[in-house]
Amino acid sequence: MEVKAIEDKMFKLADRLRELKEAKKQAERQVKDINTEIDNTDYALSELMAESETQNFTRSGTMFFLTTTTRASALSEKKTELYEVLKEKGFGDLVYETVNANSLSAFVKEQTSENEDLLPDWLEGLVKVFEKTSVGVRKTAK
Incomplete structure (x- = not known):
């Protein structure tokens, strides 16, 4: 060439x-x-x-429904302290370089439900907990 x-x-x-x-x-x-x-x-x-x-409705073959999920994330200035406390309390398997946000959310939800729907004292000030309501979408059966 x-x-x-x-x-x-x-x-x-x-x-x-x-x-x-x-x-x-x-x-x-x-x-x-x-x-x-x-x-x-x-x-x-x-x-x-x-x-x-x-709570829900169907439009054009699609169901729209309210869903609420509990989310938790480590307070940025308290991450290291959170990881240490999780390890001390026997939950070190949640800790890697970071804590997976979905795993932390599920864990905090579980701990809260086991503590009369209150965040355990040892997590106070280490995590931010909030609920997010959104709309789920899926095709309806014919």
Whole structure:
């Protein structure tokens, strides 16, 4: 293959790579915008459903239902202390380099339910606990 042909092919591939990378950046921006819009719409719909005391409804073959999950995360300034306390209390298997957010949420929910629905004293000030209500979506059976 002559030098000119190699150069032409190389430039075409370089241009295509640049186009693809730009398209990827654009798609990532669009996904971020869509995720923001999903969060906003989910929040508005869950608020309206809660206000109207609507637990679920079906529209166009899709069931929409309120669901509440308990989430817990370590307070950033108290992570090290939390990890030490978890280990001392025999729950060191939750601790890696970080505590998995879903595992911590499930653990805090379990500990709270075993403590008359109160956060155990030894976790006070180490974790932030909140409930998030959102709308689950699934196809309905025909």
